[in-house]
Amino acid sequence: MRRSTSALVTKVWLYAVLVVFALPVLSMVVLSLNESRYGTLPFRFSLHWYQVLRTDTALLDALSTSITLATEVTIVCVVVGTLLTFGLRKAPIAITLPVNGLLLALLSVPLLLLSAGLLSVFDWLGLGQSTTALLLSSIITSLPFVVLIERGRLENLSPDYAEAARSLGAGPVRTFLLVTVPLMAPSIIAGGMLAFVICFNNFAIQLFLAPVGISTLPVQIYSMVRLGVTPDVNALGTLVVAGTVLIIVVLNWLTGNAARLFTTTRER
Amino acid sequence: MATVTISGVSKSFNGTAALHPLDLTVEDGSFCCMLGSSGSGKSTLLRIIAGLSDPDTGTVRIGERDVTRAPSEKRRIGFVFQNYALFPHLSVGTNVAFGLRARGIGKKEAHTRADRMLELVGLAGFGKRTPKQLSGGQQQRVALARALVTEPDVLLLDEPLSALDRKIRGEMQAELKRIHQETGLTTIMVTHDQEEAMNLGDSVLMLSHGRVQQFDTPETLYREPANGFVAGFLGAVPLGNGIIRKKDGGTDAGRATDTATGRTEIEIDGTRLRLAASTLTDGTPAEAVVMAERVALTPASERPRNEDEHEGTVTSLDFYGPFARAEARLGSLTVPAMMLSQHAHSIEPEQRVWIRIAPGGLHAYAAQEATRS
The missing domain is CATH 3.40.50.300 (P-loop containing nucleotide triphosphate hydrolases)
Structure with missing residues (x-):
């Protein structure tokens, strides 16, 4: 009996946590579909704010800037991060120790401080607030996540597969492309997704380093909120959430289990 | 090629x-x-x-x-x-x-x-x-x-x-x-x-x-x-440490038949056991290992003891499906014996038995070599 009671308590707790997590997103979706500008009841269904959004060029431009930036950063991070992961595996400790320390520092230093520091560095380099500076800074902050996830997978990957390929007559390049990379693919995809999200959300970096006149989505929303938020931001937020869910569903469909991408279970 | x-x-x-x-x-x-x-x-x-x-x-x-x-x-x-x-x-x-x-x-x-x-x-x-x-x-x-x-x-x-x-x-x-x-x-x-x-x-x-x-x-x-390690890996069990005794027919109460071949024994706590061919010389300290499947036990009540047998007492008997494993006390030594279960029916603990270790079932190695694992 005691067991079923504690199971019930655990279950209630789980649902309570899930509701708290989901509430902000749900309220955003609801408000985007409510006719009222100030979120007042009664709820009256309307797609009005989605129509407003269609004409809000500042917000749409910011969205397109953010997606472009995140895509570019993701591509660079996946290529550089993958090569870095493989390089670090075979490198002597004199190289791995400082590189690991640097990656760890990038993960743990508060982003606001990092952004301020990066701004000073780019000022010295004569880049200041520019597209290049924004791109490089975004890459720097996203890269550690790619390496972190891919390395977890690589460490758990049995060296037998590559050795089997070699014993069967495949050279190092063929082995890498036909065996190692496909086996690493889940973590490469997961690393890329994480890099995209981290870069997309990186408010501090974007605020400090974006050139004048160019706003990314987080920065644009921030400046709008200061003047009073309009529900078309909720509409945009809803679309972004829908897009994210769609990506997860597609990944789930492609790999069988998207959550598994982020875990590092040992290969059978 | x-x-x-x-x-x-x-x-x-x-x-x-x-x-x-x-x-x-x-x-x-x-x-x-x-x-x-x-x-x-x-x-x-x-x-x-x-x-x-x-x-x-x-x-x-x-x-x-x-x-x-x-x-x-x-x-x-x-x-x-x-x-x-x-x-x-x-x-x-x-x-x-x-x-x-x-x-x-x-x-x-x-x-x-x-x-x-x-x-x-x-x-x-x-x-x-x-x-x-x-x-x-x-x-x-x-x-x-x-x-x-x-x-x-x-x-x-x-x-x-x-x-x-x-x-x-x-x-x-x-x-x-x-x-x-x-x-x-x-x-x-x-x-x-x-x-x-x-x-x-x-x-x-x-x-x-x-x-x-x-x-x-x-x-x-x-x-x-070739050595105690190999014997041990193949399932031989340590019997004890003793001294090699070379014996040729001449000294053995004048029995001429043994003169040509001679034989090697190992003496452990006063018990002398015949060894497989060994290159060890007389008086060398050595460790003996025995292969349990080459040890035969016969109840003493069945027949008189043969010359190549020793007298002992069964101390335990365990069954492992088709095989059975017994241990017998021989002087101060414990000798293991492995047999088909169907042959084990006449054996029981506390029984007096004749123990026969087949030639080639007992090997001896110079003491330090046998302990190298």
């Missing part, structure tokens, strides 16, 4: 020697088993032959070719891993065709040959499946097919059967034997299972702590274990 010749090969990891310099020749077409416990260096040696690990010293030759510095993919070997290492992202057919494709053979022909090889290992029609859909035994067959399809000069097997359950293991042993006989391929297999090594090997290389303990045919290994 693919005789594998290893000369002076050694290897150490972080200053610890895994292999002391050793020489080994595996004749063309023969089946060599490398036997030893974990850490004996047997897998290290196999990986050096495969080119998956570089030796610190020495050379490896496959046939006429010196492959010491050649990478694995240039050695024309087939390697089967303990956990099969089938590529999980490729179908069974593509797995088997992998080696052919790597050698530049067209997709169509590679898959035709892969299918034929799958047929040979009894997995016709499995080509479209993924490795995960197969049982352990089937995966092992695929791994074998993948290694054989490229027609290598040497087949290397790293504990290929240890992950399988007992019944499948027996089937796969028969399968390996059949494939070896059909292909005539020089085969080197690493194992820690002495029965497997004895069953499959034309020759057995016994390794311990990176040194060769003995390299012989299975039968010689069993009849004349």
Whole structure:
């Protein structure tokens, strides 16, 4: 009996946590579909704010800037991060120790401080607030996540597969492309997704380093909120959430289990 | 022609020697088993032959070719891993065709040959499946097919059967034997299972702590274990420490019949036991080991004691299905005896028995050698 009671308590707790997590997103979706500008009841269904959004060029431009930036950063991070992961595996400790320390520092230093520091560095380099500076800074902050996830997978990957390929007559390049990379693919995809999200959300970096006149989505929303938020931001937020869910569903469909991408279970 | 010749090969990891310099020749077409416990260096040696690990010293030759510095993919070997290492992202057919494709053979022909090889290992029609859909035994067959399809000069097997359950293991042993006989391929297999090594090997290389303990045919290994370690690995049980007593017929109460052969005995706590042929000299301290399956117990009530028997008392009797194992007290010694269960019905604890240790069932090694494990 005691067991079923504690199971019930655990279950209630789980649902309570899930509701708290989901509430902000749900309220955003609801408000985007409510006719009222100030979120007042009664709820009256309307797609009005989605129509407003269609004409809000500042917000749409910011969205397109953010997606472009995140895509570019993701591509660079996946290529550089993958090569870095493989390089670090075979490198002597004199190289791995400082590189690991640097990656760890990038993960743990508060982003606001990092952004301020990066701004000073780019000022010295004569880049200041520019597209290049924004791109490089975004890459720097996203890269550690790619390496972190891919390395977890690589460490758990049995060296037998590559050795089997070699014993069967495949050279190092063929082995890498036909065996190692496909086996690493889940973590490469997961690393890329994480890099995209981290870069997309990186408010501090974007605020400090974006050139004048160019706003990314987080920065644009921030400046709008200061003047009073309009529900078309909720509409945009809803679309972004829908897009994210769609990506997860597609990944789930492609790999069988998207959550598994982020875990590092040992290969059978 | 693919005789594998290893000369002076050694290897150490972080200053610890895994292999002391050793020489080994595996004749063309023969089946060599490398036997030893974990850490004996047997897998290290196999990986050096495969080119998956570089030796610190020495050379490896496959046939006429010196492959010491050649990478694995240039050695024309087939390697089967303990956990099969089938590529999980490729179908069974593509797995088997992998080696052919790597050698530049067209997709169509590679898959035709892969299918034929799958047929040979009894997995016709499995080509479209993924490795995960197969049982352990089937995966092992695929791994074998993948290694054989490229027609290598040497087949290397790293504990290929240890992950399988007992019944499948027996089937796969028969399968390996059949494939070896059909292909005539020089085969080197690493194992820690002495029965497997004895069953499959034309020759057995016994390794311990990176040194060769003995390299012989299975039968010689069993009849004349070179040292206490080999005897112990083959199941011999330590009996006790004693002193070698050489005895020739002349001193033995004038019995002329023994003069020609002479005989060696070991004296342990006042009990004298006859040994298998031994090179140890009179008076040497030695440790005796006995093979339980070569000890016979006869109830004293059945018949008078023969001259080559000793009197003792049964202390325990345990059944293991088809086999039974008894222990008998002989003076201060405990002598184990292994017999078929059907022969154990007349034996019971506390019974007085005649103990006969067959010649060749008792070996003695100089004391310090016997303790080297």
